[in-house]
Amino acid sequence: MSVEGLVTDGPYSGYYRTDTPSEDKELTHVGPDSPGGEYLRRFWHPISMSSELKDLPLLVRILGEDLVLFRDLSGRLGLLHRHCAHRRASLEFGKPEERGLRCCYHGWLFAVDGTILETPGEPADGKAAEKVRRTLCQGAYPVHEYKGLIFAYLGPSDRAPEFPIYDTFEIPGNEMVPYTRDYPCNWLQIAENAMDPVHAVFLHAQISGPQFADTWGVLGVTDFHELPIGFFYTNARRVDGNIWVRVHEIILPNITLAGAVMSMDGRTVKYFGRNSFTRWVVPVDDTHSKVVAWVNYGERTDPPRDDWKSTAGIDVIEGGELRDRPIEVVQRRPADYEVFISQGPIAIHKSEHLASSDNGVALMRTRLRRDIRALKKGKEPFQPCDLGDPPIPTYCGDTVLRIPPARNGDDRTLILRVSRRVARILADGDQFKGAKRDAYIVERFKEYEASMAG
Secondary structure: OOOOOOOOOOOOOHHHOOOOOOOOHHHHOOOOOOHHHHHHOOOEEEEEEHHHOOOOOEEEEEOOEEEEEEEOOOOOEEEEEOEOOOOOOEHHHOEEEOOEEEOOOOOOEEOOOOEEEEOOOOOOOOHHHHHHHHHOEOOEEOEEEEOOEEEEEOOOHHHOOOOOOEHHHHOOOOEEEEEEEEEOOOHHHHHHHHHOOHHHHHHHHHOOOOOOOHHHHOOOEEEEEEEOOEEEEEEEEEEOOEEEEEEEEEEOOOEEEEOOOOOOOOOOOEOOOOOOEEEEEEEEEOOEEEEEEEEEEOOOOEOOOHHHHOHHHHHHHHHOOOOOOOHHHHHHOOOHHHHHHHOOOOOOHHHOOOOHHHHHHHHHHHHHHHHHHHHHOOOOOOOHHHHOOOOEOOOOEEEEEEOOOOOOOOHHHHHHHHHHHHHHHHHHHHHOOHHHHHHHHHHHHHHHHHHOOO
């Protein structure tokens, strides 16, 4: 809002700042008819925990579509459009059978791929029913089950990528515990938080008080690195005689890999610790999202303590605090959930004023916009499996090296230099796979630490 001849940007200028610009539809809208939704449909997304799917069909909403997930009596998973192709009854009331799902209304039987197998209310030799079975399919999507999560691909069937297997999926001794959490807001304002390391200093330490270790409140030296499949950044800080390099990774469009949460404080030397969680921010529709993830417990991340594996412990790992708290408590100790949903159902980018500490968020939005527009011109997104045979290498985790402060007093420059060497060693490790890559990286870290000891 502006008024001719009056100052509209200064003290007590609220009256002149009440316009609400429109949301950035290109990035935030996820339906089938939107550019962003078309892009998101080119990737595998987790839609449920295996434990949520019982003997009855499960209603699922993802990317603005209402779907029904089921397991037939032979054990095959199916994901069908909610409304029966015959007379639009909801298949959530369907009956799982040996060969598929039978609609409760007129008994039509659908295979997991949408093929119509039976139309029992029609004459067996009727031409109309035969034509229906031959020419019509119920809408269906491919489904893949892996380690307690169920994934779906909602894009063109002839362009379905391989299901990606990352190296963090196969860490020896890791216990991967599935979890989900719902958010009443757009997916992007949750996902892009993973590219904002500065928020952890204030939200999770200085403002609310330490929600993890007190050393999270040290403002680090941050450096961003772009990858074919996304980004990783190093957030490095001095902790006594150590330099703690925390590596956060974002695999586009919506995966976050973060280092240990409950047990990391940078005070103990560590070589290539790995991720506390693998986390997808799944768009339900434009104004609702669902986090579907694994928490990882093991020697290279957070230990498998019973209290950390509880519902409350997972709440803290996911967002810093418990979800269900009195409002007065929340106001004194807000966490991720509160800041995500308080931005509104869809955060309005035109109302923001980004600063240098928002470089990561800007990088992510720019990359998403570029890839969305490239797809509109016919260029398919780069897929993780385009990197070669699995497992796909990742960079996330914590490395703590015993390196004394800079002798010239410029410790910030030293910290940046160390973080860039850590990033270089991680990238050099890509010449190997799996355990060989881990061993190479750990040995290089030890060599570098020794070279810096004097």
